[in-house]
């Protein structure tokens with residue numbers, strides 16, 4: 087999962103050889119039909135036929151949804167639940183303490199249970215949204231399954247009907263298709279849930295390169311124009327596929343699909359799967375090279391998860407069914423390493439230039455350094471509250487509360503590991519070697535290999551002997567006043583503050599309409615002056631400003647980002663000050679800030695005499711973008 091924007095314990099290892107058997111199992115599959123033909127109306131109907139034995143049965147609605155790191159199954163949106171055995175309606179009763187469990191009794195002689203349910207999609211916000219033109223079928227929302235068997239051994243045969251005139255994409259095997267209806271091959275429940283269907287009226291499937299295994303960019307959009315991907319974007323995503331292949335050394339899928347919604351109305355999101363990813367981007371992200379920059383990291387991040395998260399997964403995130411709680415302690419590997427490798431691949435593929443990737447890292451590092459909550463709360467503690475809707479925790483004081491920092495701080499930790507390996511081995515080895523060892527293997531099909539921290543440490547030691555356990559444990563379990571910036575120093579750079587934003591920061595803040603002044607006066611602002619966060623100890627904090635207020639005027643002039651920038655610049659001149667007029671509910675008040683520091687924006691600066699390892703890390707392994715794109719189009723992709 088990827089959280090929306092930078093400013094998403096039972097340890098039971100299953101025998102996964104059973105997984106491949108589920109599809110071929112002689113047991114009759116559960117038949118599931120989802121009628122999504124009323125998707126624009128925001129209601130879906132599902133019907134299941136579940137083979138059963140007479141007697142008491144417990145049916146589960148999936149609760150802990152893979153990749154969301156929490157009990158996020160949308161149980162409140164489940165409606166219309168009815169059960170029948172033949173013509174006889176069967177009463178059901180919800181469990182007293184587990185709201186995701188339903189009890190019923192199958193009468194003598196009955197061998198199957200018919201279950202009808204509706205999914206109400208009118209809640210708005212978050213995953214599960216659709217527009218008049220787009221929907222994403224995430225199967226876990228439309229089914230129940232019987233208690234008693236692991237999810238990799240319950241066979242399902244699903245079919246779907248989408249609205250008239252729409253088209254669909256999925257990595258599920260298609261058994262038959264007629265118009266807007268499709269029937270899929272039998273797969274295990276975990277594979278079904280891992281294989282969403284993307285559908286929309288404006289639909290386009292693009293094959294990326296010509297090599298095997300096949301890769302596709304499947305787009306559905308709120309407009310036909312948004313499907314007009316620029317030749318540059320297409321070449322860059324082809325390069326992403328090639329670069330990932332070299333980084334990991336093998337691919338654990340038969341084919342891979344980027345299932346992308348292009349809409350300004352749906353939430354921007356990413357949810358990883360083994361053979362596809364469920365990606366939500368702004369409407370013109372593919373058709374406008376400049377707009378693409380702001381969210382260029384999304385597809386690389388979700389794609390990396392096919393290796394780091396799906397193929398290799400912390401044991402605590404592997405449970406027999408969707409009902410057991412996850413142990414999220416190793417999310418700094420699951421998400422943090424993914425975030426680092428995703429950033430590296432965004433640069434290596436050319437989706438960001440070297441300068442843009444460095445500017446992004448500078449912004450990230452500075453934002454983390456302004457996260458004062460590290461003083462009371464170690465990074466690992468943020469992983470453990472991930473299930474508590476940490477992804478949605480908007481409220482203010484984020485820098486003191488801490489957020490899902492295991493993404494960005496993970497980037498810094500893994501940069502430190504990468505540069506340390508390069509330093510220890512005098513440039514002979516690097517984190518890529520670890521990835522080929524840890525994420526490599528035969529490949530060719532979806533497979534799951536759980537891991538623990540000891541295996542990570544052992545594989546790092548095999549690449550470059552060092553006390554990795556102490557380094558990693560210190561980084562994730564110790565409190566600190568500053569972000570872990572050692573990776574920059576080892577990589578030949580340091581973070582500095584100047585009064586001018588980088589071109590990248592300017593472009594990204596403009597596109598996202600979010601303005602970070604944490605390093606100067608100590609607050610962040612939304613598009614209309616909404617104060618999102620205030621950093622403890624900064625001039626804004628000391629003056630009495632709090633989150634949830636709204637900035638109306640700066641030095642008597644109506645607020646705009648430019649007006650504030652000019653006031654910050656003037657603050658350095660003698661006799662100038664900054665006075666904010668702020669609205670808080672029905673009240674207005676002025677706040678005088680004691681600040682003379684001018685604007686402050688993060689940059690990376692080269693450390694003289696140190697080798698530039700960072701640029702080496704961010705540089706492509708497969709030749710230049712242009713050369714690679716030309717090769718790909720001639721069909722010579724490896």
Ligand SMILES: [Zn+2]
Pocket residue numbers: 087088358387388391421424
């Ligand atoms: Zn993720």
